[in-house]
Amino acid sequence: MGWLSAGDGYEVALVEGRVAARATSGRAAGRQLKSLPRALKDHPEVDRLRRFAEWLDRHAAGCVAQVDTWMVSSLPVPTRLLARVWPDEAWQSALRDLAVVGDDPDEVGFLRGATESGELRIVNLDGETVRLSPRTVTLPHPVLLPDLDDVREFAAELGIVQGVEQIHRATWRRPDDLDAKATEVRDFTGGSFRSRFALAARASSLGYRVSGGYATARVRDGGRTVEASVWIGEPYWDDEVETGSLTWQDQDGRALPLREVGPVAWSEGMRMGAALYAGRVIEEGKDA
Template sequence: MGWIETESGGYSVALDGGTVLCRNAAGRALKQVPPKIKDDAVVVRLRQLAEWLERHERECGEQVDTWLVRSLPVPVALLARIWPDAAWQSALRDLVVAPVAADGTADMARAGFLRDVDAEKGAGIVDLDGDSVRLECESLLIPHPVLLEDLDDLREFAVELGVEQRVEQLFREVWRRPDEVTGQQWQAYAKGKFDQLRHATARAMTLGYRVRGGQTLCPLVEDGRALEAAFWLGADYPEAEAYTGALEWRDKDGRRLPLAEVGPVAWSEGERMAALLYAGRVVAGDEEELR
C-alpha cells in the first residue's frame, strides 16, 4: 500500500499487513507512529481498516472451516466470485476438493489440491498424480479428512508439494468410531477435573465452541442431516470445582443418537471437541505443583 500524507505534521503513513507504518517529512521510517498524530484522521482510518481486514480474514477462515466440517458442496460460481479476495483465497488455496456430480455425489477419484477458480474455466487443481487439470462441475466438495481414503499418503504428497493449508484439513486430527459401540453416551473423556467451572467454559469458548446448559456444543451436518455433539462440563456456579461428563450426539429434535448410528464426520468432530477440552484438565502433577 502506498504512503498517505497525514493532515498534520508532515508525516506519511502506510499499512503493511495489520501494521500502520510511519515516516517523517524527510522520508525516514519511524519505529512507531508518534503519539502526537495517533488521533490524526488518516491514522485512525488506517487502523480501522487493519482491524476490518483482520476480522474479515478470520471470518473467511471460519466459513471455509464450516464448509469442511459439514462436508457441504460449494457452488463453483460462488468460489469464482470470492477467489480474487486475498483473504478468501488464502483460506481456500491448497485444500483438497472433489467435483460433485448432478446427483450430489462427490467423485473422490478426481480430487486434488485447489489452486485456482474461474467462472468460465472452472476450478484448477493439482490432481493426485501431480498434474494441473481443470474440473468442469457446478459444485465442489471440501471433504472432511475422515472421509479421505489413504489419508497418510495424501499428507506425504502434500509435504512433497509444499502445500500449506491455512484452514486445517489434511493435518486435522481425526477420530474414528470403534466398530462395536453400544449405548448413547461416550465416556472416554469423563471425569476430567477443572479447579473452577469457568476455566472449562472459557477454554470451550476460546476454542470456538458454544456453551449452554452445562454442555459445550458443536453443530454438525452429516449426509445433509443436522446434528449436534454435546459434551458435559457442569452446571454449578462458575467458581465451583467441575468434572467433565459424557459426550453424546443429538438430532435436530434433541433426541440422543445411539453411538452406532453416529456418522464418521460427526463422530470425529464430536470427539475432537471433547479431546481438546479434556486436554485442559488438571492432572495429578499439576495439583502437586500448586501445593
C-alpha cells in the same frame, strides 16, 4: 495500499496489518520509521487505518470460519462462488491448497486457483495441474478421504500449508464393535478444572458453543444435523468441575445410539471431547 498524507512531514500506510509511518522531508525522507511518532497517534488518518485493519482482521476470520463450515459439513460449494471470491486475499488465503472433490468422488486435488468463468486450477495426486469446471465442489472432511495418509504424504512433499485445518485435522473413526444400546462415550470424563468458568472459557476459545451445562458442536453429517455435547457443569457453579460424558443428539433432541452416529459427527465430537479434556488440571508429584 499506498501511503497517505498525515499532517506535515509524514505519510502513513498499513504494512503487514499495522499502521506504519514514514517521513516526507529531512534526512529520513522516504524511510519507514521504526515506530509511530507521538504526533500521529491521534491523527484521523491513523485512526481510520486502525479501524480498517480491525475490519480486515474480522473479515479474514469470517472467511476462515465460513470455509471451515463448508469443510466440516462437506457441503457442495458452487465453483462460480469460489471464482467470485478468489481475488479477495482473505478468501484466497482460506481456500488455497484445500483438498477439493469435483464430479468424480475419487479424484482429489489441491485448489490452486480459480478463473472468473468458474474454472478451477487443481493439483491432483499425480502431481499434475489440471483445470476443472464442475458446477459444484466439496471440501471434504478428512475422515471422508479414503486414502488420507497418502494425501497427507503428498501434501508434505508439496510443502502445502492450509489456512483452514483440513488434511491434518485430528480424526477419529467410530469402532465397529460398539454396544447396540450405548449412547455415550466416557473416554474424556473426569477432566478436572479449577472452575466451571475456566472450562466454559476453554470451550469458547476453541470455537465451541456453551449452552446450559454443555459444550456443543453442531455438524451436518450425511444430510442431517447432529449435535455433539460434553457436560461441563451447571452454569454459575464456582467450585471445581469435571468433564462429563460425550453424547450426540439429532435435530429433534433425540439421543443417538453410538452406532447411528455418522463418521463426521463422530470425529468432530471426539475432537471436541479430546480438546476439552486436554486442558484439565494435571497434579504434579508422586501421588498425582
